[in-house]
Amino acid sequence: MKRIVIFDLDETVVDSAHRTPNHPDGTLNLPLYLQLKTRENTLRDGLLPLADFWRSLDLSETYVVVCTARTWADFDQEFLDMHGLRAHKIIARFTEAQKSLRDPELKRNGLSRLFNLKQFRNLPKFMFDDAKPIISAMRKMGIVCLNSHKINQRLSA
Numbered sequence: 001m002k003r004i005v006i007f008d009l010d011e012t013v014v015d016s017a018h019r020t021p022n023h024p025d026g027t028l029n030l031p032l033y034l035q036l037k038t039r040e041n042t043l044r045d046g047l048l049p050l051a052d053f054w055r056s057l058d059l060s061e062t063y064v065v066v067c068t069a070r071t072w073a074d075f076d077q078e079f080l081d082m083h084g085l086r087a088h089k090i091i092a093r094f095t096e097a098q099k100s101l102r103d104p105e106l107k108r109n110g111l112s113r114l115f116n117l118k119q120f121r122n123l124p125k126f127m128f129d130d131a132k133p134i135i136s137a138m139r140k141m142g143i144v145c146l147n148s149h150k151i152n153q154r155l156s157a
Helices: 030-036 039-043 050-056 074-082 103-115 132-140 148-156
Strands: 003-007 062-071 089-093 125-129 144-147
Touching (some): 003 050, 050 148, 089 103, 103 132, 125 148, 132 144, 144 148
Parallel strands (some): 003 062, 003 125, 125 144
16 A cells, blocks of 8 residues: 545535534534434435545555544445445444544544554555544644545536
């Protein structure tokens, strides 16, 4: 492997706005989000321009990681498969203990474990995320973390 490329999903690669309600201050309305997180709604999600970049990566040279704050469900993997989005690793909320972690902590913990492995320790690391607190936290870890909103705007221009 020559590099690690990390993708957040919602509003980075996946257009899930139809099922991602926010409070007036812009924060996620978690109870309503969880209510709307169904297989049917998830499979209706669209793709953003970064999805094409993801699909263009050579998986023999690029270790692709999904790093999302979602509570992972089988239909999340079904969506990725349906759209040809292949990843070597998925970091998400799989356990009850992970559900209580704040998003930056969840992502930092999952990625730190991966980066501590000898084969990944010295590889260049690139990430796409839409949340400013995540972008800041990832940059502090030494990851080149790019704002997915800006990248998607440039890719669609």
